[in-house]
Amino acid sequence: MKTYSFEKLEVWQESVLLVKLIYSITNSFPSEEKFGLVSQLRRASISIASNLAEGTSRKTQKDKAHFTTISFSSAMEVLNQLIISKNLDFIGENDYISARKKIEKITNMLNALRNYQLNK
Numbered sequence: 001m002k003t004y005s006f007e008k009l010e011v012w013q014e015s016v017l018l019v020k021l022i023y024s025i026t027n028s029f030p031s032e033e034k035f036g037l038v039s040q041l042r043r044a045s046i047s048i049a050s051n052l053a054e055g056t057s058r059k060t061q062k063d064k065a066h067f068t069t070i071s072f073s074s075a076m077e078v079l080n081q082l083i084i085s086k087n088l089d090f091i092g093e094n095d096y097i098s099a100r101k102k103i104e105k106i107t108n109m110l111n112a113l114r115n116y117q118l119n120k
Contacts, residue, residue: 006053011109015049047074065117072110
């Protein structure tokens with residue numbers, strides 16, 4: 001079976017781990033948030049990995065960098081929603097810190113990838 005280029009990206013692999021973490025964290029959210037924060041957090045976290053995958057299929061480095069930027073924006077959306085979730089006491093300190101550290105690692109990697117794409 002073929003391995004696509006996005007699957008080789010360490011930042012894509014990390015973003016998939018973030019999706020797993022977000023799904024785990026949101027399992028304990030109140031049921032009335034199923035179509036609110038739970039859905040938003042899950043979709044935004046998936047968007048990070050999805051945009052990285054889509055960007056690898058683009059022809060120009062500028063287009064690739066554009067999708068990397070969208071991935072970064074999705075990571076900021078996840079962070080914002082995690083902050084709100086913590087303020088609403090839907091998540092505890094440990095889960096919040098764990099997710100925030102993962103997002104920081106991913107955003108640093110996305111910045112490096114975007115700089116590489118734009119300077120290649």
